[in-house]
Amino acid sequence: xxxxxxxxxxxxxxxxxxxxxxxxxxxxxxxxxxxxxxxxxxxxxxxxxxxxxxxxxxxxxxxxxxxxxxxxxxxxxxxxxxxxxxxxxxxxxxxxxxxxxxxxxxxxxxxxxxxxxxxxxxxxxxxxxxxxxxxxxxxxxxxxxxxxxxxxxxxxxxxxxxxxxxxxxxxxxxxxxxxxxxxxxxxxxxxxxxxxxxxxxxxxxxxxxxxxxxxxxxxxxxxxxxxxxxxxxxxxx
Amino acid sequence: xxxxxxxxxxxxxxxxxxxxxxxxxxxxxxxxxxxxxxxxxxxxxxxxxxxxxxxxxxxxxxxxxxxxxxxxxxxxxxxxxxxxxxxxxxxxxxxxxxxxxxxxxxxxxxxxxxxxxxxxxxxxxxxxxxxxxxxxxxxxxxxxxxxxxxxxxxxxxxxxxxxxxxxxxxxxxxxxxxxxxxxxxxxxxxxxxxxxxxxxxxxxxxxxxxxxxxxxxxxxxxxxxxxxxxxxxxxxxxxxxxxxxxxxxxxxxxxxxxxxxxxxxxxxxxxxxxxxxxxxxxxxxxxxxxxxxxxxxxxxxxxxxxxxxxxxxxxxxxxxxxxxxxxxxxxxxxxxxxxxxxxxxxxxxxxxxxxxxxxxxxxxxxxxxxxxxxxxxxxxxxxxxxxxxxxxxxxxxxxxxxxxxxxxxxxxxxxxxxxxxxxxxxxxxxxxxxxxxxxxxxxxxxxxxxxxxxxxxxxxxxxxxxxxxxxxxxxxxxxxxxxxxxxxxxxxxxxxxxxxxxxxxxxxxxxxxxxxxxxxxxxxxxxxxxxxxxxxxxxxxxxxxxxxxxxxxxxxxxxxxxxxxxxxxxxxxxxxxxxxxxxxxxxxxxxxxxxxxxxxxxxxxxxxxxxxxxxxxxxxxxxxxxxxxxxxxxxxxxxxxxxxxxxxxxxxxxxxxxxxxxxxxxxxxxxxxxxxxxxxxxxxxxxxxxxxxxxxxxxxxxxxxxxxxxxxxxxxxxxxxxxxxxxxxxxx
Numbered sequence: 001x002x003x004x005x006x007x008x009x010x011x012x013x014x015x016x017x018x019x020x021x022x023x024x025x026x027x028x029x030x031x032x033x034x035x036x037x038x039x040x041x042x043x044x045x046x047x048x049x050x051x052x053x054x055x056x057x058x059x060x061x062x063x064x065x066x067x068x069x070x071x072x073x074x075x076x077x078x079x080x081x082x083x084x085x086x087x088x089x090x091x092x093x094x095x096x097x098x099x100x101x102x103x104x105x106x107x108x109x110x111x112x113x114x115x116x117x118x119x120x121x122x123x124x125x126x127x128x129x130x131x132x133x134x135x136x137x138x139x140x141x142x143x144x145x146x147x148x149x150x151x152x153x154x155x156x157x158x159x160x161x162x163x164x165x166x167x168x169x170x171x172x173x174x175x176x177x178x179x180x181x182x183x184x185x186x187x188x189x190x191x192x193x194x195x196x197x198x199x200x201x202x203x204x205x206x207x208x209x210x211x212x213x214x215x216x217x218x219x220x221x222x223x224x225x226x227x228x229x230x231x232x233x234x235x236x237x
Numbered sequence: 238x239x240x241x242x243x244x245x246x247x248x249x250x251x252x253x254x255x256x257x258x259x260x261x262x263x264x265x266x267x268x269x270x271x272x273x274x275x276x277x278x279x280x281x282x283x284x285x286x287x288x289x290x291x292x293x294x295x296x297x298x299x300x301x302x303x304x305x306x307x308x309x310x311x312x313x314x315x316x317x318x319x320x321x322x323x324x325x326x327x328x329x330x331x332x333x334x335x336x337x338x339x340x341x342x343x344x345x346x347x348x349x350x351x352x353x354x355x356x357x358x359x360x361x362x363x364x365x366x367x368x369x370x371x372x373x374x375x376x377x378x379x380x381x382x383x384x385x386x387x388x389x390x391x392x393x394x395x396x397x398x399x400x401x402x403x404x405x406x407x408x409x410x411x412x413x414x415x416x417x418x419x420x421x422x423x424x425x426x427x428x429x430x431x432x433x434x435x436x437x438x439x440x441x442x443x444x445x446x447x448x449x450x451x452x453x454x455x456x457x458x459x460x461x462x463x464x465x466x467x468x469x470x471x472x473x474x475x476x477x478x479x480x481x482x483x484x485x486x487x488x489x490x491x492x493x494x495x496x497x498x499x500x501x502x503x504x505x506x507x508x509x510x511x512x513x514x515x516x517x518x519x520x521x522x523x524x525x526x527x528x529x530x531x532x533x534x535x536x537x538x539x540x541x542x543x544x545x546x547x548x549x550x551x552x553x554x555x556x557x558x559x560x561x562x563x564x565x566x567x568x569x570x571x572x573x574x575x576x577x578x579x580x581x582x583x584x585x586x587x588x589x590x591x592x593x594x595x596x597x598x599x600x601x602x603x604x605x606x607x608x609x610x611x612x613x614x615x616x617x618x619x620x621x622x623x624x625x626x627x628x629x630x631x632x633x634x635x636x637x638x639x640x641x642x643x644x645x646x647x648x649x650x651x652x653x654x655x656x657x658x659x660x661x662x663x664x665x666x667x668x669x670x671x672x673x674x675x676x677x678x679x680x681x682x683x684x685x686x687x688x689x690x691x692x693x694x695x696x697x698x699x700x701x702x703x704x705x706x707x708x709x710x711x712x713x714x715x716x717x718x719x720x721x722x723x724x725x726x727x728x729x730x731x732x733x734x735x736x737x738x739x740x741x742x743x744x745x746x747x748x749x750x751x752x753x754x755x756x757x758x759x760x761x762x763x764x765x766x767x768x769x770x771x772x773x774x775x776x777x778x779x780x781x782x783x784x785x786x787x788x789x790x791x792x793x794x795x796x797x798x799x800x801x802x803x804x805x806x807x808x809x810x811x812x813x814x815x816x817x818x819x820x821x822x823x824x825x826x827x828x829x830x831x832x833x834x835x836x837x838x839x840x841x842x843x844x845x846x847x848x849x850x851x852x853x854x855x856x857x858x859x860x861x862x863x864x865x866x867x868x869x870x871x872x873x874x875x876x877x878x879x880x881x882x883x884x885x886x887x888x889x890x891x892x893x894x895x896x897x898x899x900x901x902x903x904x905x906x907x908x909x910x911x912x913x914x915x916x917x918x919x920x921x922x923x924x925x926x927x928x929x930x931x932x933x934x935x936x937x938x939x940x941x942x943x944x945x946x947x948x949x950x951x952x953x954x955x956x957x958x959x960x961x962x963x964x965x966x967x968x969x
Contacts, residue, residue, distance in 0.1 A: 188947060188950075189951065190947055194957075197962055212921055214965075216947055217940060217944050
């Protein structure tokens with residue numbers, strides 16, 4: 001994950017709101033201001049910085065690495081996606097204060113240990129059909145650039161490979177290959193969500209694929225690609 | 238007989254039965270029996286009707302009806318048996334005559350007998366459920382004569398033989414035949430059973446044989462003529478000596494044997510079948526085939542199908558033959574000629590049958606659209622006509638030609654492609670002033686408007702308006718200039734409204750100093766009267782007339798394009814220029830510059846410039862000289878850079894791409910329109926609706942429609958239904 005954003009500091013009042021949370025100390029570390037990283041944190045300096053930028057409150061790259069270390073989890077681990085989903089994070093590689101705190105609250109997390117325990121629960125959520133679908137569809141908005149309507153192909157492919165490692169779809173590699181060969185453009189939301197439907201409902205011989213089935217044209221072309229290249233032998237009727 | 242007692246006349250009711258003794262009855266019967274004999278022996282004249290009637294009456298009255306009736310039966314039967322013998326004994330042709338004669342006699346006898354037995358007929362017969370006398374007589378005739386073993390088959394054979402001989406060309410006694418068949422008809426079902434059925438069977442095998450024979454030795458036209466003849470013969474035969482009910486049966490036999498059984502072979506007969514008839518315009522033969530095949534099931538269907546196949550095949554060849562496609566005008570003329578040909582065939586030979594018209598239309602529609610250059614070519618045809626083809630043609634004839642073109646236009650599936658080309662060609666015609674008749678141009682626009690609606694023609698009409706306005710503007714300009722122009726160049730300007738014209742705007746090149754003055758004057762004048770507008774000189778269009786003096790003081794007037802003028806004027810100050818120098822000075826785009834230079838230096842008879850080296854192609858290090866030695870027998874020399882009228886391959890691709898781009902918003906608009914009114918719709922219905930909405934302009938590609946739907950989903954005009962992914966929902 002490579003992104004860069006302005007960092008901020010934790011506001012003193014924040015401490016009061018959180019009350020007894022043992023994470024407090026950790027929060028302080030995670031919300032690291034990039035612009036001030038070489039300096040030592042002092043409350044006064046923190047206050048000043050906040051006055052300057054009252055609305056920019058994010059955990060970004062460095063903060064997330066720290067978070068993952070504390071959780072004893074690889075930042076590339078898909079469970080972080082599930083975490084983001086719980087937090088309703090708008091964009092990958094960053095959490096706003098609202099998102100993060102709100103997410104912790106909804107998950108009932110107030111210690112690092114609890115957070116770590118919740119991780120295995122979150123992994124299990126990927127097994128659930130409905131949850132997986134929600135997480136899958138969520139990840140489109142999460143993974144794309146802010147302000148863009150579509151998802152860059154490279155990112156999409158990465159996400160698909162990540163997601164379909166959890167819920168195995170044998171054709172995922174062919175799909176990615178096909179896109180790189182024939183499409184080479186961004187992926188629309190409709191195509192993204194319909195792909196999951198396709199993967200879930202259409203069998204590997206494509207015998208129940210219906211040309212009149214209102215599939216996105218990219219999927220129609222994919223089916224053509226599979227049959228023309230002999231990757232799949234469709235039963236003739 | 239009985240003594241008549243005299244008594245006072247009194248009417249009394251029967252008080253008691255009066256029995257007559259059997260002997261009396263027997264005596265009475267004997268009288269009647271004798272009478273019958275006499276009648277059959279042609280001795281009826283000596284009989285008293287009254288007496289006989291009375292006798293019969295009395296018998297019935299005295300309850301001897303049974304005796305009377307059965308006696309009658311016996312007596313008549315006896316006579317009939319004798320008659321049968323005499324008929325059987327008749328030789329050869331006398332057989333039928335004898336039968337006929339005896340029949341006549343029998344009828345006469347029967348009539349008399351019936352009259353005599355009338356009282357019995359009216360009282361005893363109905364009450365005892367017996368057959369009335371007349372019918373009895375017929376039945377007895379039937380049983381004893383017609384169905385007599387020696388007569389029955391002989392009669393049939395004789396009749397059939399006579400008919401056969403007549404079919405073979407002999408003359409037979411039709412009157413006699415008529416009488417006999419009439420006799421059979423009078424005998425109830427005898428005609429059908431004993432005659433008609435075998436007659437039809439025999440006829441079937443006769444015609445089966447004849448048709449086999451004919452089909453081997455006749456060509457299609459001949460065969461049909463013979464079949465037609467046979468049919469009319471049979472009809473005539475029926476009218477002369479058969480029951481009218483037999484007509485439809487026998488004609489159906491002939492139709493079946495001669496036509497239906499050989500339809501395939503006839504239609505596909507080599508060198509003389511349907512296709513040959515069509516190709517050679519054999520109107521009579523075709524008309525005959527039509528009227529004969531009409532009579533049998535699927536006969537017309539076969540003709541129509543073969544015709545359609547042939548049309549489609551020849552059409553397909555026509556539109557794929559590169560030879561025929563070389564000249565678009567020729568090509569379209571071929572299409573029109575083909576249409577005319579078949580229209581004539583359908584009207585002359587196929588009775589203007591609508592189903593055939595439809596087959597013709599669908600075939601034309603099929604093959605015209607096989608070639609995706611058809612819209613362009615049809616526009617080129619009209620272009621040719623409006624440039625020169627319709628010169629001197631009367632108004633009505635002009636209408637006829639344009640109407641025929643419209644007919645072809647209707648077959649086009651890609652009418653929007655036609656529109657694009659028509660615009661281009663019209664623009665060229667208007668700007669070069671090369672239209673043969675303004676009225677014809679207008680008439681064509683009106684026809685297009687009627688066919689396709691206002692939107693189709695609004696821009697075209699805009700072009701006409703611009704032309705007219707330009708004339709007025711120019712007049713105003715010269716009026717305002719008074720005497721200031723003097724010796725300078727004369728300018729003729731057409732002001733085109735961007736958007737109405739299909740021409741691509743281009744960056745202007747450098748104009749020669751000699752004309753910059755007047756150009757600026759015009760610009761000032763125009764913008765003076767039309768504030769807020771922007772004018773750009775389109776130097777890639779336009780022409781110039783230049784007076785040039787060559788060596789030996791030869792003067793010529795050169796008609797050149799604007800670009801060429803810019804190039805030539807450079808040579809007023811120098812004699813030699815390199816390609817690069819020309820390019821720099823004029824700033825004409827390279828590809829256009831090369832073409833201009835080629836037409837100025839490399840074309841025989843038009844080489845006002847000399848090129849070194851003398852090669853045909855223009856290279857960047859070529860040098861050009863004013864060609865002092867130029868000669869031409871014409872004073873006025875036209876040097877065109879007329880691009881081929883037919884588009885080059887890259888131009889064609891470009892046009893097609895533009896057409897495809899133009900279609901996208903039209904498809905989207907249609908989708909939005911449909912979804913707005915229907916709110917929720919499944920994918921296939923959308924495709925069908927969109928296609929039907931747009932079909933008057935072009936046939937939308939379902940894949941393109943799908944892509945447009947997805948684009949609309951992305952832009953949040955539509956969404957997929959949450960429950961059923963095949964449904965789309967309109968988002969307000």
